[in-house]
Amino acid sequence: MSLFPRLAFVLTEGWARLGRESRRTLVVSGIVGAVLLQVALVLLVVRGLDRAFRTVQGRFELTIFMVPNAQPSDRDRVQKLLGSDNRVAAVRVVTKEQALDEFRQDPEVDRMVRALGENPLSDSLTANLKPGGTESLDDLIARLKADPAVEEVDSGNGEWAAMAHLGHSARILGAFWCLLVLLGAWWAVGGTLSLVSRTQRPEAVLLQRLGAPPWALSGPFIWEGILQGLLGALAAGLGVGFLGVLMNFVGSTGLLLELFKPEPSDWILLAWVLALLGGLLGGLGAWGATTRFARPDGHS
């Protein structure tokens, strides 16, 4: 027997059962859908937090204040040190003259500087950091502080590291949450399909008595499970979309609304993830249930 008729039988029979066993389809798709909706929300929260962290991280700056008698060669050396670090996106040099000009735009400050009769400011360098980096900046700060021409390094009082750790923790927690939810779902789908397989038993026995080989029994059932999982994934996707529309409708603002405004590539990724997880949950659950199919008397 060739592969094509077997494949055709599995596909058509699995598809037909989807409609024939509409109650089962509804229950399994409902469980998978509810679980995947949670997973989708977790993924959106993690993705949204990631975006927020990247935005905040992009605004972090390291400010290096030079000693008052620093020479241009000192500035160049520090600038070179910063430029060679792969965490640094850009370096901007502000001479003490440029800084003074900026300060003097305030008439009050201008009066004070005139009274002082000299420029009290020093040269400084501002380093913008690359977004998405999670590494600690301690080593870079230590190297900068070791330079005799550097008076002070303002690193945002460790906020950079705190944000990096927060982002990292959010990812780990999200992954753990997803894993728990998926394991629970696998258990629930497998359990439901196992219960269902008991009602399937007379049919399975009859098919075996008619000469159905193992693939003809388990194949359509697994394909049916995959289709039910995909239907669940579709329901979860629609649920996420509905929540997004609902939030826009009620005019929610802030982070929650941001979660439902992912980039187009995120939506595509989410759709693939949901489809994959839905198919896997349904297929694996059904596969587990097929092991419980009864065999006719004398063949157990």
Added chain:
Amino acid sequence: MIHLYHATKIHASGAEVLHNAFFSVAKGAWVVITGEGRTGKSTLLKMLCGEERTTWGRVVVDGSDPSKLDAAERSQWLSQVGLIFPDLGLLPGRTLEENLLLPVLLRGGSPGPLRTRAHDLLEKAGLGGKGGYLPEELSQSEQRMAAALRAILPQPVLLLADEPFQGLSPRSSETLQALFAELHAGGSTLVVATADLRPEASNGPVEVVRLAEGKLNPASFQDRGGA
């Protein structure tokens, strides 16, 4: 084709339905096993198709014991065997035509060539035009006839039929008997178990065996429907 050696079957209840039986069916034969109700005819047929095992002794069909085949071997073996059992009904939710073609589909075969024969058989059985009906839309008699047609459709090498006429109308019984004769003429081996020995079964090439008190004996003249 079929051999029973010292075959004994004792049910879990302790009832002995077959005692040290020797029995052979030649290839191409048509054997009718008759006997009173609950004498073990069904058990004997289930042993022949491997659904029951002997307590002692051996059953050999086509050179092997069907009850000892693994799932794949059994599926392959059943592709040559037609089974008619009272508890082997039609599958609900599938049309009559789908039910008839199901054994072929289950083995990965193409139903195309058998579709015409399925229509012909349905016509002969008085079920023409009902190929699209679901089993629950048919009478019990029609369902039993359809289950028999399902076994006959692929023209099996061996047909094992347990009470195939039970519940059928007289006309359907005649039709089924004619289909059996057709199958036999085509070279198939038939083993039919029935408590109700039909007069036409005693004619022609049919060999009648009586099962009583766990023993298989050639049927007497009266058993064969004689005066």
